[in-house]
Amino acid sequence: MSSSWFVVLLFIVFIANIESQLIHKLQDKMKKVATQNLGVDVARFDHEEMMLFPNVGFQRKEGDWRLNLHGWRFQTSKRNKVLGESSSAAAQRMARFLATSEQIVYYNDTFQRDRLKPFMVQDEKYEKIHIMIGTKHNYTTKTDGEGQFRTSFIIPNADVQNLKQTVNNNQVxxxxxxxxxxxxxxxxxxxxxxxxxxxxxDIDDTIKISEVVDKIRLVANTFIHGFRVVEGK
Structure with a gap:
């Protein structure tokens, strides 16, 4: 019972996301027709965003650098925002209904919708992404079926050293x-x-407190409470 509401929460998000995907496919077809047949520029109506994850570059034995890039391209909409708000409210009611008297203390705050947002967006599949590293290195990559791109490039050491001078932290x-x-x-x-x-x-319970062994506390620490740092010893 303690984790039943967690399953319900995931189900709510899953159903909302499936419905959003179907509508997104229909919108894509309509935009394609508008672009090809009517000459309408529909790109300006898209509300697309990109999340660039922390990346790492390694110096190879040859002296040059392999720079790894990982990003996520997705689309938001007012409709998804409404779905996120309704899912958030439903999840709060479900959590308080199913939580035990000992667990209810973890729900003295509201779900933070900005943390639910990544679950309420539409992945932008197979979209071209242009990468610029400095002024000399330009590349093109493409997102996969989940809207993400993972790629790496080999850059001469001299160029990396020059780029390091443009930021305060010379290791970035x-x-x-x-x-x-x-x-x-x-x-x-x-x-x-x-x-x-x-x-x-890892992050959970090594850098931030997540309490992964308790599903109720895990979700509360992820979607409700402010992030707490694990104290060093």
Whole structure:
């Protein structure tokens, strides 16, 4: 019973997302017809966004650098916002109804809709993304069936050193990702030297408190409470 409402929450989000996907496919067909037959520029009506995840670049034994990029292209709409708000309200009522007296203390706040937002968007599949690293390196990649792109590029060491001078932190360089609507998004690549010590860690219960062993507390810490840092020892 303790995790039943969690399943219901996922079901609500799943159904809303399926419905949104069907409508999105219909919209794509209508936009294609409008573009090809009527010459209408429909790109300006899209509300597309891009999330660029923290990326890492490694210096290879040859001396040059392999820069890894990972991003997510998706579309939002006013309708999805309404779905997110209704799903959030339903989830809150369901959680308070199913939670035990010991667990109810975790629901003294409302669901933060900005954290539900990634579950209420439409992936932009097979869309071209233009990548600009500095002024000399331009590339084109494409999103996959989930709206994400993962790619890497080999950049000469001299160019990387020049790019490092343009930011305050000389272990980070910036890049731009440009969507098909000419919208520009800024990303960062953290550079790892061939010699030295770097730590790559999980987040849950190592950096932030998630309490993954308790599903009720896990969801509360993810969607309701402010993030809390795990204290060091």
């Amino acid at each position: 360089i910036g890049y731009k990702a440009i969507g098909d609507n000419a919208d520009v998004w800024q990303g960062q690549i953290h550079l790892l030297e061939r010699h030295g010590l770097s730590v790559i860690s």
